[in-house]
Amino acid sequence: MTEATPEPETTFSRVMLKISGEALMGDQGFGLHPPTVQRIAQEVKRVSDLGVEICMVIGGGNIFRGLSGSAQGMERTTADYMGMLATVMNALAMQSALEEIGVFTRVISAIRMDEVAEPYIRRRAVRHLEKKRVCIFAAGTGNPYFTTDTAATLRANEMACEAIFMGKNGVDGIYDKDPKEHADAVRYDSVSYDDVLAKRLKVMDASAIALARDNNLPLIVFSLDEPGGFRGILAGRGTYTKVG
Template identity: 80%
Template sequence: MEDQTPEGPGGPHLKRVMLKISGEALMGDQGYGLNPPTVERIAREVQSVHQMGVEICMVIGGGNIFRGLQGSAQGVERTTADYMGMLATVMNALAMQGALESLGIHTRVISAIPMDQVCEPYIRRRAVRHLEKKRVVIFAAGTGNPYFTTDTAAALRANEMACEAILMGKNGVDGVYDKDPARHSDAVRYDKISYDDVLSKHLKVMDASAIALARENSLPIIVFPLDAPGGFKSILAGQGTYTRVGD
C-alpha cells in the first residue's frame, strides 16, 4: 500500500512527531485548572492527525495547576516546587488520555516519576513499541528532575523517540515574532529562523536548554497556532501559518 503520510513543514512524509503544549492551553477561558470542552477540542485535533497515520507523542505542561518557578517565588523550596509542578503534568496527561480514549484512540501515559497504580514508568523501548503500535504516548512528570522544564522534557523525549519534529502548539499566536505581537502592532513574524537566532534574540519559543538540545540533534521545531480549528492537521499537511526553527 502506498504511503499516504503527507508532506509537512519539518520535512517530507513526517511519520513521528512530538506535540508540546502548555498546561495553560487546557484552561480555556478559565483562569485555572482544566476546561473539559477545551481538552476535548485538543483531543480531536490529535485524533485528526492520528487518523492520517502519524505516530504522536505529547508533552503537556502543568502551569494551569502549579508552576514550580512561581511556587518557588512564593516561598516553596525550589526542588519541592518543581516536583509539585511535575505532578501537575501527570494530572493533565491523565485528563488528555481520558479525552483521547473516549474518541477510541489507545493512549499511554508514561511518567518519569514511577507511580505504577496511575501510569507506566518511563522505559524507552516500551515507549517506542507503543508508538509502533499506533498508540498516542503522553510523557508526564517532565524529565523527573527539578530545574528542568517541560520544554526540555519535550526535546529530550523527542530525540529519544526519534521524532522528526517538535510541534509547539501556541494559543493566540501563529508563529515566532521578533517581539510580542499582543503589545506591538509592528511585530514581524518569522517564516523560518535558526536556533542560534532564537537564542541570541531571546525569543520565547522554548527554554534555552531545549533549543540547544534540538540544535545539537538537528531536530526542527514548528511553532503553530493550537487554537486554530484544524491547525495541527493542516501543519502536518504543509498548510497553515507557522514558523520553522532550525538550520
Template identity: 85%
Template sequence: MGDVKAATPVTFKRVLLKISGEALMGDQGFGLHPPTVERIAAEVEKVHQLGVEICMVIGGGNIFRGLQGSAQGMERTTADYMGMIATVMNALAMQSSLESRGIHSRVITAIRMDEVAEPYIRRRAVRHLEKKRVCIFAAGTGNPYFTTDTAATLRANEMSCEAIFMGKNGVDGVYDKDPRKHEDAKRYESVSYDEVLTRNLKVMDASAIALARDNSKPIYVFSLDEPGGFCGILRGEGAYTRVHA
C-alpha cells in the first residue's frame, strides 16, 4: 500500500460522495449491514457539520447488478431497471440512518416512485442543498446501459458540485495494480483523466471519467474503511488520489 502523507487542506462548498452498493454490506456477502450503513452515515455527518453541502449516489450491487443479471441470460434493459430499484433501497436505508442523526435528507429518484421518494427536478434539488439537506440521488440516470458512476458524474455536474469523492472498499486511492493482490503496487498521489483512461486504472467507467474530464470535475479517491477518511481529506489528513486535468 502507498505511504500515508498529510495533504494540503481542500475547501469545498458542495461535493458529491459516490459509494458502491457493496460498501453497505459489510462482511456479509449480500444485502445491507445496518452497522456499516450507520458508520458511513457518521462519516457524512462529520462533513455536514463543516457546513459542506452534500450529494450522494449509492450503487446497488449489494442487492442486484444489472450487468451480471444480463450475463446470466436476463434481458439487459430489465436487468438494469432492477439494478436501479436496488439503488433506491440503499438510498432509503442511508436516508433513515442520516435522519436518525438529525440530518435532513431527500431521496431523489430518476424513476418516479412518488410514495417513497421525490422525482428528480434539478432546481428543487439545488434548493434542498441550499437548505443544507443531503440529497441522495437514486435510480441512476433513469436509463439502462448507464452505470451509477456515470449517474454520479452527471449529477455532480448538474448540481454544480466542486468535486466528486469516490469512497472505495479496502483501497486508499488509485494504484497501478490491485494492492490487495500485489505488494509492490504503487499508489498515485495524483493522476490525470487521460492517464486513467489509457492505463485502464480502476476509478470509474470510461464514460464517467470522460464526462468528469470534459467538465473539469476533480475526483478524490479514498478509503471508506478509514474512520474520518471523508472528513479527513477536507482537513488535509490521510491518503487519497486526486484525478484531475
C-alpha cells in the first residue's frame, strides 16, 4: 500500500516580501538589532525551504528616512538618495544573516556600487531566483520621490511574483484606523485596491497601490511577530488582510 502524497504547503512559487527598515530595529529606537535580523532571516529560510522563490525589499527608515530629512530642511533629492543608501545597508545585513544559515542570497542595487552589490539587470535577477537564491532589491527604484513600497511593487511585477507579502510589526492586517491608538479598530479580511485608495488606509503609498491594481497583483498584509508566521500565511493559515 503506497502512502498518499502530502498536499503542498503552499501554492505560491515566487513571492515578494516587503518589510520596513523599522522591522529590523527590534526594541531599539534606531539602527539594526542583530537578533531581530536573524529571526526574520529564519522566517525567510522556512519559506525558502518549501522551494518558494523569494524576492525582498527592505525599507531604510531605521537608519534614515528621506521624507523626514526633507521635512527638516534638507533638499529632497539628496535626502532620498541618503534613504536609498540606508536600504543597501539593511539589505547587506539581511544577506549576511541569511547566508549564515545556508540561504544563498544576492543583493541587487538600483544604484551601481559594484564592490558591495550587483547592479539591477532583470534577466540576471530572474536567473538567480530560478536557482533558488533569495534576491534582495536595494536602493529603491534608483530615483528620488519614489518609496520602497513602489520599488517593491515594481520589482514584484518585473519578476512576475504572484503576490506581495507585507510583513508588519505588531499589526496583523489592515484596520479601518490605527489599532494601536483605537481599541475599537476593525480589521479587514479583504479589501479592494480602490477602497484602500478611497479610504486612505495606511498600507502602501498611493503610487504603489495603483501599480499593484493596474497589474492585478495581490497584496497580503500580515504580522511578522509570530514565529513561522510567514510560512503559515503562504499556506493560508493565520490572520491577514488580502488586497485585491
